[in-house]
Amino acid sequence: MKLKGSKTEANLLAAFAGESQARNKYDYYASKARKDGFVQIASFFEETARNEKEHAKIWFKLLHDGIPSTDENLKDAAAGENYEWTDMYAEFAKTAKEEALPRLLFFSNM
The missing domain is CATH 1.20.5 (Single alpha-helices involved in coiled-coils or other helix-helix interfaces)
Structure with a gap:
């Protein structure tokens, strides 16, 4: 079976979108925490955002057979x-x- 048009493709697209949105959200949270003087919390959010980026990259590569x-x-x-x-x-x-x-x-x- 081909990936294109499959439910699995839809699932991968949803996973990619979710991870990408989470990454941005955590970047925004990090900026706010840093602005509010919570450097350690900002660092936590920044690390989490980096992790979400890597998760999104996995799904992206599966969707596109690489970059x-x-x-x-x-x-x-x-x-x-x-x-x-x-x-x-x-x-x-x-x-x-x-x-x-x-x-x-x-x-x-x-």
Whole structure:
């Protein structure tokens, strides 16, 4: 069976997303702890963020059969950023407006 389109692919995508989000969250927590003077707690969050990055890398490599070539990575990055700026954020702003959530209309300025 092929990975593409399988439930296992969906599981790997969810694992990659979860680990990536956790990494960012712990980086934010570390910054806040350091700003508040809790250096040791900040270090704990930074180490945890590094661990989450490595976990995400495992799932990423399984999804892509390794790390793609630089050429592929450039094309993927350009396509992803273009989609965000031309479609995704505009749709988010439209939804926020429809749902009367004006504080989220900043999406239209992204």
